[in-house]
Amino acid sequence: MTNQSTIDxxxxxxxxxxxxxxxxxxxxxxxxxxxxxxxxxxxVDVEYSNRKNNRLKRLxxxxxxxxxxxxxxAIDYHSGRKLNKALINRLAICExxxxxxxxxxxxxxxxxxxxMVCAFGMEACxxxxxxxxxxxxxxxxxxxxxxxxxxxSTALKKYTKPIVLIIDEWLLLKLTEVEAxxxxxxxxxxxxxxxxxxxxxxxxxEWYQPICDGESTLADAIMDRISxxxxxxxxxxxxxxxSAAP
Numbered sequence: 001m002t003n004q005s006t007i008d009x010x011x012x013x014x015x016x017x018x019x020x021x022x023x024x025x026x027x028x029x030x031x032x033x034x035x036x037x038x039x040x041x042x043x044v045d046v047e048y049s050n051r052k053n054n055r056l057k058r059l060x061x062x063x064x065x066x067x068x069x070x071x072x073x074a075i076d077y078h079s080g081r082k083l084n085k086a087l088i089n090r091l092a093i094c095e096x097x098x099x100x101x102x103x104x105x106x107x108x109x110x111x112x113x114x115x116m117v118c119a120f121g122m123e124a125c126x127x128x129x130x131x132x133x134x135x136x137x138x139x140x141x142x143x144x145x146x147x148x149x150x151x152x153s154t155a156l157k158k159y160t161k162p163i164v165l166i167i168d169e170w171l172l173l174k175l176t177e178v179e180a181x182x183x184x185x186x187x188x189x190x191x192x193x194x195x196x197x198x199x200x201x202x203x204x205x206e207w208y209q210p211i212c213d214g215e216s217t218l219a220d221a222i223m224d225r226i227s228x229x230x231x232x233x234x235x236x237x238x239x240x241x242x243s244a245a246p
Contacts, residue, residue: 017041017050056125063121063131066168070118091120094127096195097163102226103197104204117166117199124164132162135169143182152182160189170200171210180211180218184225191225198226 003026010019021043025031031039043190060068073094077083096103103120107113121131136143139159146155175183190196200207204227211219 003048015047018047021046034156050115050226055128055163059125059128059130060122063133063162065118065121065123065133065166066114067118068122070115070122072119072123075116078114092123094124094129097127097129100192100195102195105197106203108201113199114168117168117197118122121164121166129162129163131164131166131167133150133166134159136167136172136187137169139142139167139186140179140182143186144178147182152185156186156189158172160188163191163194164197165194166197166199168199170198171207173200174210175212177212177216180222182217184218184222187222188198189193196226 003022007019007022010016011024025039025042034042072088075083076090077085091103103195105113111112118133121133124131142158143152143155146152187196202210204223207223208219211222
């Protein structure tokens with residue numbers, strides 16, 4: 001069997017990274033001094049790294065983050081923001097995902113909430129968790145359109161399947177009864193199966209009022225499912241006025 005025949009078969013099997021690395025080895029005279037086992041290990045490492053990198057790129061693309069360049073390492077802890085660096089670094093490890101915990105990030109407009117949730121989204125991708133970012137207004141429109149045309153179950157899967165769902169502009173506007181019902185279906189299906197990051201201008205104590213003026217039983221049902229974890233295990237970096245605290 002010729003080397004070119006081997007390369008052609010590797011390409012046919014979609015092992016292009018190994019094929020390219022094999023070509024490089026053949027053109028490198030120093031490789032003749034390397035054992036077969038070591039050379040083979042090098043080829044496998046190249047293919048493995050390539051597949052991991054491609055998987056990461058795919059996860060980042062599918063996440064549709066508002067700010068895909070966001071990074072935990074680039075968060076500004078100065079300028080009087082009083083951010084809890086220890087808590088942020090703890091969340092960046094992504095242990096909250098394995099425990100199916102939710103995160104609240106709250107603060108005034110322009111305080112950097114969206115950047116932070118996207119940074120957490122990027123960290124989740126780097127840990128190879130599926131992520132999806134969506135603004136609540138867009139989410140509600142998508143769910144209602146699906147409800148109207150009979151594809152609600154399909155649309156719901158788009159937001160229940162990701163391990164981490166980031167909902168930005170959470171309860172910026174008041175919900176109608178229909179919107180609250182659609183949202184309840186989503187929150188209920190994600191409960192105890194995945195993690196959701198809520199990004200809002202308001203603290204969670206103020207979230208009842210925008211849900212049908214706080215008078216519907218849906219408000220209680222939604223809030224109960226969002227905060228089902230006991231208080232001693234609840235991770236919630238509140239960012240009001242540019243601050244963060246557990």
